[in-house]
Amino acid sequence: MSELASSMIPAPLQVVSARRESADVVTLTLDAAAQPHAFEPGQFNMLYAFGVGEAAISMSGEPANPELIVHTIRSVGAVSAALSKLGPGDVLGVRGPFGAPWPMNRAKGNDLVLLAGGLGLAPLRPAVYHALAHRADYRRVFLLAGARSPSDLLFREELARWQQSQQITTLVTVDHANQDWKGLVGVAPALLARIELEPLRTVAFVCGPELMMRFSVRELLRRGIAEERIYLSMERNMKCALGFCGHCQYRESFICKDGPVLSYQRIQPLFWLKEA
Numbered sequence: 001m002s003e004l005a006s007s008m009i010p011a012p013l014q015v016v017s018a019r020r021e022s023a024d025v026v027t028l029t030l031d032a033a034a035q036p037h038a039f040e041p042g043q044f045n046m047l048y049a050f051g052v053g054e055a056a057i058s059m060s061g062e063p064a065n066p067e068l069i070v071h072t073i074r075s076v077g078a079v080s081a082a083l084s085k086l087g088p089g090d091v092l093g094v095r096g097p098f099g100a101p102w103p104m105n106r107a108k109g110n111d112l113v114l115l116a117g118g119l120g121l122a123p124l125r126p127a128v129y130h131a132l133a134h135r136a137d138y139r140r141v142f143l144l145a146g147a148r149s150p151s152d153l154l155f156r157e158e159l160a161r162w163q164q165s166q167q168i169t170t171l172v173t174v175d176h177a178n179q180d181w182k183g184l185v186g187v188a189p190a191l192l193a194r195i196e197l198e199p200l201r202t203v204a205f206v207c208g209p210e211l212m213m214r215f216s217v218r219e220l221l222r223r224g225i226a227e228e229r230i231y232l233s234m235e236r237n238m239k240c241a242l243g244f245c246g247h248c249q250y251r252e253s254f255i256c257k258d259g260p261v262l263s264y265q266r267i268q269p270l271f272w273l274k275e276a
Contacts, residue, residue: 010048010093036066040101041126048093049082058123072122107203117188117208146188189215199224207233227265
């Protein structure tokens, strides 16, 4: 069977655990011991809910452990709703990995800023794992994470550990706080004002809602970060993962095979246009 043909056939993998992150977000861990799925931070899989359909979902687990595949899924449509209902012992189909990853090598020797809004923390989580596992490759590492409310924060236990870590500077904020919240209040891009940046020695990875990413890019540019040092994860209407269907065409690029991670310099002319 050709590589192209095999990439179209989902592998059946069993759910090991399903962790509820928030009311509409679940993290599924899949057993891939029989067929390890090595991936790079920022890549995605096509997950198939049998009888319902497929959806592109970024990996959110540990790149160094390809025998366990982790995906964090928000229930927003028929496929993601079906996937979100799966539990231990259930089986789903997996195709991948696909797409361009976060350029971890490009960031070597530089300060690394990881800026996440909402579910955008999931595709950036493997980059955090990689940076911690290869800590000597980077100067300062900043994780700036925001969510709508405290109950919407992902990976809360890990965020708490990273906030206590001496290896990474972690700042967390929420748009709207309750009386029990003791942390920062405000939008994720505003966290950039709380860190000192060396523009010529900084690479930034940004993932989140497109409005949040636009404000983040504006602030990064204002702080002197060059266009070619800013990378964004774009996830628009990916259907086939191979650039065949055209659903995710972004002028001359296809998000599924040329992205989802793209440099701001490459997509700058289109980035400020709202998705139709």
